[in-house]
Every structure is written in C-alpha cells, then in structure tokens.
Amino acid sequence: MRFRAGRLRRTLLAAGVATAVVFPLSGAARPEIPAPAPASLGRVTAATLPGAYAANRANATEAAVQAGRYGARGRAAALRAMASPHRDFLAFDGRGAGRTAEVFGDLAHADRVAVLVPGSDTSLDSYGRLRAGAVALRAELDRQAKPGSRTAVVAWLGYETPGTVSPAVLTTGRADGAAPALRSFVAGLHGINAHARVSLLCHSYGSVVCASAATGPRGLDVADIALYGSPGTGVDKAADLHTRARIWAGRGSGDWIADVPHTSAGLFGTTVGFGTDPVSADYGARVFAAGDGGHSDYLKPGSVPLGNLARIVRGDAPEVTHA
Incomplete structure (x- = not known):
C-alpha cells in the first residue's frame, strides 16, 4: 500500500x-511596461523614513506617467493610486x-x-x-x-x-x-x-x-x-x-x-x-x-x-x- x-x-x-x-x-509573452529604476535611498532610518516615503511616491508618479504613455491604462491607474500622498512605501519598483x-x-x-x-x-x-x-x-x-x-x-x-x-x-x-x-x-x-x-x-x-x-x-x-x-x-x-x-x-x-x-x-x-x-x-x-x-x-x-x-x-x- x-x-x-x-x-x-x-x-x-x-x-x-x-x-x-x-x-x-500556450500564451504569448507580454511586453514589459516601461518604468523608471527605483529611487536610490541608501540605508533608511527612523529619521530618513519620511524622505524614503516621499522618494518612492515620486517614483510611483513617474512610473504612472510612463505606463500611461505606453497605453497601459490599468497599470497607470494602479500606479497613480500608489502615488497618493496618503500611502507610504518603504520600497517601490514599478x-x-x-x-x-x-x-x-x-x-x-x-x-x-x-x-x-x-x-x-x-x-x-x-x-x-x-x-x-x-x-x-x-x-x-x-x-x-x-x-x-x-x-x-x-x-x-x-x-x-x-x-x-x-x-x-x-x-x-x-x-x-x-x-x-x-x-x-x-x-x-x-x-x-x-x-x-x-x-x-x-x-x-x-x-x-x-x-x-x-x-x-x-x-x-x-x-x-x-x-x-x-x-x-x-x-x-x-x-x-x-x-x-x-x-x-x-x-x-x-x-x-x-x-x-x-x-x-x-x-x-x-x-x-x-x-x-x-x-x-x-x-x-x-x-x-x-x-x-x-x-x-x-x-x-x-x-x-x-x-x-x-x-x-x-x-x-x-x-x-x-x-
């Protein structure tokens, strides 16, 4: 048994x-949606945390712009939401x-x-x-x-x-x-x-x-x-x-x-x-x-x-x- x-x-x-x-x-490969390289943050501490959030927010904003220009409307909308001033990202790579x-x-x-x-x-x-x-x-x-x-x-x-x-x-x-x-x-x-x-x-x-x-x-x-x-x-x-x-x-x-x-x-x-x-x-x-x-x-x-x-x-x- x-x-x-x-x-x-x-x-x-x-x-x-x-x-x-x-x-x-069975599926065709999807082309990659353009996006900027991640923000360069260095070592993040409690003191630099707000700056890291701001840098990643700016990066998400740019990623949304590039996705929009590419015609990826769904991705662009998602990225715009991530770039909201009410959201905090310790790391971000679009x-x-x-x-x-x-x-x-x-x-x-x-x-x-x-x-x-x-x-x-x-x-x-x-x-x-x-x-x-x-x-x-x-x-x-x-x-x-x-x-x-x-x-x-x-x-x-x-x-x-x-x-x-x-x-x-x-x-x-x-x-x-x-x-x-x-x-x-x-x-x-x-x-x-x-x-x-x-x-x-x-x-x-x-x-x-x-x-x-x-x-x-x-x-x-x-x-x-x-x-x-x-x-x-x-x-x-x-x-x-x-x-x-x-x-x-x-x-x-x-x-x-x-x-x-x-x-x-x-x-x-x-x-x-x-x-x-x-x-x-x-x-x-x-x-x-x-x-x-x-x-x-x-x-x-x-x-x-x-x-x-x-x-x-x-x-x-x-x-x-x-x-």
Whole structure:
C-alpha cells in the first residue's frame, strides 16, 4: 500500500508539472511596461523614513506617467493610486511585475510589526488583494489593541511570485531566490525600529519563501512565523527551520490546498513538492484555528483566522484559538 501511495503522489506531481509547463507556453509573452529604476535611498532610518516615503511616491508618479504613455491604462491607474500622498512605501519598483513594501501605521514607533509575505500570482496588477489583507489586519490589530500598544503592518511584495499554474510554483526556486531579499528587509526593519517585535505572516507559496529565509546562514530575527494556506515549506518539520521564532500553521476547511500532495519527489532533474503538511502533527507547528474559509479568505474582515493572526502578531499566544 505504501508503494502504491508513493506512486500516486509521484503521478499527481508529474501531472502538475506537465500541466504547469503546457499552460504557460500556450500564451504569448507580454511586453514589459516601461518604468523608471527605483529611487536610490541608501540605508533608511527612523529619521530618513519620511524622505524614503516621499522618494518612492515620486517614483510611483513617474512610473504612472510612463505606463500611461505606453497605453497601459490599468497599470497607470494602479500606479497613480500608489502615488497618493496618503500611502507610504518603504520600497517601490514599478518595473516588470513590480516590487513593493507598503507600510500601514507608524513603523518607526510601533511595538509590533507584521510583514505579510504573499503567494503566487501577486504583482502590481493584482496588488489590491494583498493591500486589502494588510488593511484588514491593521484594523483587527487596532480592534484588539490594548492601551498604549502600537502596531504596523507591511505588505511585502519583494520577489517575483510564481504563477499558480507554472513550473515555478512546484519548486523552491523562486523562494530560494527571494529569501536573501526577505532577510535583508527584516534586518532593515530592525534598523528603523530596533525595539519592535516582528512577525512574518506567510500565505501559500509565501510560506516557502519564509521557510527558505529562516533556514539561511544568517537566519531571521523575528518572533513568530505564521504559515497559512501552505503547500509545505520544503522541510520535514518545524525544527528543521533552525529559528528561535515560534512557528504557527493554519488552514481553512474550505482551502483547496489541502488536496495538494504534501510530499516531494525528484522529477525532471529537480525536486518537486514541499514535503510535510505544516498543519500535521508530524510537522510540529502550533496549529491555530482557521475557520471554514477558502484559500483567499484568511485575512477576510471578521474571520477566525484574521483574529488569530492578529493575536499572534500581538504576542498573545495564550489567546490564540486552536483547531
């Protein structure tokens, strides 16, 4: 029976790879929308943070102008919204699929900082989903806030996310490439605010990114890592992440990711799949209740997982409800 189960997993993974390879090749390559190079910021500190926000706002404005001239009206509209004086970007790059780090709250003085790490199919053109989740989390943190506490949320789109139907989404390649950027970003946060407690909230393929960053040679200086809607992390158990952070995992009962084979296999010269299910007892994470929502519902206002993720960010481990 074990042999048959193993063959079934390999067959499913092979089918996933074949599907992922065929579908992208069926579409024509899209030309890249022009945009300026990112603003040169140097090392950002609490004192220079307003200037960094202003520089990135100006860069987004220029990117919107160039996209408009190119005829990319949807991209131009999105960039104009990002250039609003009411929005703050710690990092911004309008080229290609885009790289951004939008801040919600007073980053320089926050006691708790949450960094959202998104999964597949997240780009400037679909950024609204990530931003909506960040806004909902910040509102929930405010709702749960105790007197005198201050929080901030960062929506980190700091890597080229894989397509949901693509070969890249089945391997750790993109995650391994993104890991140094995430480690550097977290270090930069501590340079801006040395006393803040930082938590990583990692959705879907973003959990693979967070795991790769945590297992790197310098590790990650974070208090908590929450994996939700995760396909796996590329390691067999939480202890293999070699981090002092508390590892949390949650999955909604309506999330299709539960049906993805939680295994890994050598196929076509690479390792496909991400191994042990993070919500399983074998993995060893702290499993939090994630309600009955689907794959994109974890940060839905008023939801069970949103409430628990906010408690994790606040450091209220005893208040987190469990599955």
